[in-house]
Amino acid sequence: MDTDVTEPDHPRPETADDASPFGPVGVIGAGAMGAGIAQVAATAGHAVTLVDAAPGAAAGAVEKISAALSRLVDKGRLSTDDARAVLERITPAEGLDELPNCGLVIEAVPEDLELKRRIFAELADRQPSTTLLATNTSSIDIDDIAAEVVDPERVLGLHFFNPPPVMQLVEVVHGDRTAQAFVEHATALMTAWGKTPVRCSSTPGFIVNRVARPFYGEAQRIVEEGIADAATVDWVLREKGGFPMGPFELTDFIGQDVNLAVGTSVWEQTGRDERYAPTALQQGLVEAGRLGRKSGRGVYPYAADGSIDRSVEGGEPDVELAERLVGGPVATDPLARTLAMLVNEAVDLVARGEADAADVDTAMRLGTRYPKGPIQWGREIGFDVVARQVAELDEVHPGGRYRPSPALTDGSLS
Structure with missing residues (x-):
């Protein structure tokens, strides 16, 4: 597979071991996909900030995650203590300014290119240069999303499938300017989360679609x-x-x-x-x-x-x-x-x-x-x-x- 992509000029994780596997994760968008991704990240041990601009949306999503975790407890798939620990790792927020410095931020807002561009431009300004910036888009070109990011080499796709806590597959999608180090880091991280990552370039529909x-x-x-x-x-x-x-x-x-x-x-x-x-x-x-x-x-x-x-x-x-x-x-x-x-x-x-x-x-x-x-x-x-x-x-x-x-x-x- 072709992964001949740009190398960044600033520091970046060379491998998954260069960033704490339990570092903070931001998730932007508290819909079904964003909430599911937040649950997956928190279950893997990360402190997660779930952001949605709509008042109360992130808090409402946390309540739904709580209900989903309770169902897992009822089915014997998760202990009560573990469910409580997962929920305690998720913090709802309403603005990008409430995000801590993260190792990874995943955007899961509606498929609107201009909206995604604005979010990524702001994230690039607010987050450290080593933060991996990922989109959960299922169809939009990664380089188009990263068009207004100063350092687009750290932008890639992490396309989860619905529902994220259940579906094993994650498409790790690189643009023409995505750095190989970030592709490898994202792939290793998804494996650590218990997912099965596959790599592809940002072609229309990626692999599955x-x-x-x-x-x-x-x-x-x-x-x-x-x-x-x-x-x-x-x-x-x-x-x-x-x-x-x-x-x-x-x-x-x-x-x-x-x-x-x-x-x-x-x-x-x-x-x-x-x-x-x-x-x-x-x-x-x-x-x-x-x-x-x-x-x-x-x-x-x-x-x-x-x-x-x-x-x-x-x-x-x-x-x-x-x-x-x-x-x-x-x-x-x-x-x-x-x-x-x-x-x-x-x-x-x-x-x-x-x-x-x-x-x-x-x-x-x-x-x-x-x-x-x-x-x-x-x-x-x-x-x-x-x-x-x-x-x-x-x-x-x-x-x-x-x-x-x-x-x-x-x-x-x-």
């Missing part, structure tokens, strides 16, 4: 093409592919609006590459207010308890059709088509030097709960087979979406 696009996009196109309905596609990916949820079940769970926004962001950041173009199907769902489980209807209708109402027409899969499609031509086989495009996307990312193969597989298994990483899948299927499958898709659907990655056949991943 970039590589996962075909899982949703191919399913939507298969339905648009009239090959199968949503329930049948979900059944194939779940029962034949081993995915924990089908793509339509998953986007309904995430929120069709949220999933569309992430996909649109990747599409825009890649110069509107046809590979990531939003589908009319998903755009139509969002425009109709069919956002998924949270709105009571998305691809599927939902009962009061949040379960899919299978009694409505289209709720049950056509298993006979599914069995016919699997093993047939790749263009009409939901599983083969999805896997081919997942492998193609992952191989492209590795070939561009944006992450290494092992980190891509780890990220997709932990971040999306795929049964296998796409590079591993590619090796098992055969990269040459995947290349032929993608080329076949390109013949059926010309236009650039289905262009095979040259790395599938150049031997670099064999």
